[in-house]
Amino acid sequence: MESRRATIKDVAEAAGVGVATVSRVLSGGSASPETRERVLAVAAHLDYRPSALGRNLRQRRTGGMGLFVPDLTDTFYGQLAEGVLACARSAGEPVVLGSTGDDPEQEAELVGMLLEQGVDRVIAVPSGGTDTWGPAIKAGMTVVFADRLPSDAPTDAGPGARLGSLSGSPSDEGSGAATVSDLMMLDGLPPASRARPLDVPAVLADDRAGIRTAVRYLRGLGHRRIAFLGGPGHGRRVAAFREAVGAPVDEDLVVFATGSRDSAYAAASGLFQSRPDLTAVVTGGNVLGEAAVLAARELDLRVPRDVSLVMYDDVPWAELCSPPLTVIAQPGRDMGYRAAELMLRAGSRRPRSVLLPTELIVRGSCGPRH
C-alpha cells in the first residue's frame, strides 16, 4: 500500500483530459461544468494533492514564511509564535521555524537556509543588525520585524532627548504607519545617527510608553534609585528607561545580561549586591524578571518590602509568584498575528509598521519605598 502519490498527470489520464485542464479546474479556472465535476471526482478518488514543490518551482515563488525567535523557552516568544501560526494557518501558509538563541551568526545561517528553501519571507525578532538583514533584503527577502529592531538600529535617546509628539499614549495603535525609521520617530526617539536604517516594517510594542508608565508608577511610590535589568534586544527599552528617569542616569543601575537564564541570574544577583541601595528594578523581559525574583530571594530581599519589581511581559506565572508580579503587559499573540498579516499583505500595498499598546498591570510586587 506504499503507492506513489498521484500526480496531476495521473488525474488527467484517469479523467481523460489534459493536465492543463486539471490545473485549471483545481485552481478555480474556467471549465465546463461537466468536465470540472469529472476532474474533481477523479482527483478526490485518487486523493490527489497538488505538489507545492512543482508549483513553487514553476512559479519561482514559494509559499510559506520563516519565523525567527530567540528562544521558544521564553513564554513571550511562545505567544508570539502562536500568533504567527494562527494567521499563517488561516492563510494556508506553512511556517518554517528558527530559534536564533540571540546569536547573529545562527540567525545569518538560518537566513541562508531559508534562501535555499526558496522561502523569501520572514518574520523575525532580530538578533543581528544590518550585517545580517541588509544582505537578506538585498537577496530579495521580504522581512517584517517583531518585538524589536535590529541591534544597530538607532535606539539611544541621548541625554536630553526631546519627547515626541505622541508621548503619553500609543494612540497610533492600529492605524499602522511607518517603516523602521518612521517608527523611531513615532516612538519619540531621535532618528538614526547612522546613514540609512533598514527599510523594513515592524510590529513593536510601545515600549516607550510602557517603561515610562512603570517608572512613573515607581516614582509615585517614592522610589528614586530605580534599576533597569535588560537583555539582548532591549535597546529600545533601556533608551526609554533612560529617558523616563531623566538625566543624569546612574549608570550602575543599568545592567545587561546575555540571553541565558544563568546570565540573567548573575546579572540580577550582581546588581542587587553591588547596589544594595536600590529600591526598585524594572526588567526588560520575563526571563530577567524570573532571575530578579530568584536573586532577590537568594539574597533575602523581600519583595516588595525591600525591593519593588516591575517586569516586562505578562506571562501566566506572573500571577503565581508571591507576591504576584506587577508587569508591563504587551500583546505577544497579537504581535505575532499582526506581523504575519503585514507579511501576507506585503505584496499589495506597501506594508506599514504598527505599534501595539502596553499596559501596566499592577499586582503585588511594588510597594512604597522604605
Next chain:
Amino acid sequence: MESRRATIKDVAEAAGVGVATVSRVLSGGSASPETRERVLAVAAHLDYRPSALGRNLRQRRTGGMGLFVPDLTDTFYGQLAEGVLACARSAGEPVVLGSTGDDPEQEAELVGMLLEQGVDRVIAVPSGGTDTWGPAIKAGMTVVFADRLPSDAPTDAGPGARLGSLSGSPSDEGSGAATVSDLMMLDGLPPASRARPLDVPAVLADDRAGIRTAVRYLRGLGHRRIAFLGGPGHGRRVAAFREAVGAPVDEDLVVFATGSRDSAYAAASGLFQSRPDLTAVVTGGNVLGEAAVLAARELDLRVPRDVSLVMYDDVPWAELCSPPLTVIAQPGRDMGYRAAELMLRAGSRRPRSVLLPTELIVRGSCGPRH
C-alpha cells in the same frame, strides 16, 4: 540591485562548464582539481545557493521535517521544540512548525499541509488518534511521536493490571528499544485491546515511574485522598496514577480539562470545591499545575498546609511559586532532540523508541496531611 538569484546554469556558463559538472562539484562528486576550483570560485563569486526546490523536486523527496505541538505557550512544548530545532539545525534541516491546539482536526489539516509541501517526516505530540495518523503513515510519512501516544492507543491499565518487568526503574533509558506497541509493555501497561496499534517510534518520558514516585511520596506524607488533574494527552499518566493508587480508585478524584487555561482553571476549581476532603493533587502538566495553584489560592486553600501539590513538568517558574512547587521533571529538550535524532536516523536502521527518565524534584509544595 534586485537581481534574480543565480542558478546552476549561471554558474555553469560563467565557469565554462556543463551544469552537470557544477552539480557534481557541489555535491562532492568527482572532478578534476582545477575544474573544481574554478567552479567553486565562480559559485562563491555569484553567491550561488542551490535551490532546494529544484533538488527536492528532482529527487522526489524533500528535506526538512514537520513538528507538531499542542501549544507553544506551554513552556514544556517550548523546551521540546528547542530540542528538535537544535538537532535539526545540526543536520541542516528546516523544520515546519504546526500548533495543533490539541485539536485532531487541525492536526489532520496540518498533516495535509505537510504532504502538499512534500515534507514527509514529522515529529508530533499527537492530538488525534489512528484516524489521523493511520492515513498519514499510509501516505508514506515517517512519523515519530513525542511526549505522548495517540489518544486511542491503549493506555488504560485496568484495575488489577500487572506490573511489567521493568517496573521500578527507567532502566532502559538510552538503550532505546521498541515501537509504540513495545513501549506499552516497557511501560508495564497491558498491550492493546484494539487490533493493531500504530507502528510508530516514540520518545516518551517514563510517566509511569514518575507518577508512581510522586504518589508514593505523597502516601509517605500521609495522604490518602489524592486527586489527579489531567488534560488532553495525559492518558498514560492517569493510567499510571490509577495503578499507583491502586483499586478501588475514587473516580471523583480523577478529573480532566481540555487544553485551555480556562478549562484547566475550571477543572481545578471544580475539583477543590466538590471534594474539599482531598489532601493532595498531582497534575498531569504544568498548565494544570498553574491552574491548581491559582484555584487553590482563590479558594483560600493554603499550599501545602491545606493541600499538597505535585506538578508534572519542571518549568522555570515552578521555583518562583511560593511555596516552590514539587515537580515531576521530564527532560523536554532532550525529548525533542532525541525525537529528531530518531527521525533523522529513520532511513538507516529501523528506529526504536526511547523512554526518558523522570525525576521527582522535591521543593515546598507538599507537606504532611493535616
Next chain:
DNA sequence: TTGAAAGCGCTAACAG
C-alpha cells in the same frame, strides 16, 4: 573527467 539530455510536478502561453 565531462557534457547533453531527460525529466521531477506543476502552471502559463498559445493554439485549436
Next chain:
DNA sequence: CTGTTAGCGCTTTCAA
C-alpha cells in the same frame, strides 16, 4: 473550453 508545450532548477543516467 481544452490540449499541447515549454520550461522552473536541479540531479542523474548515458555517452563521449
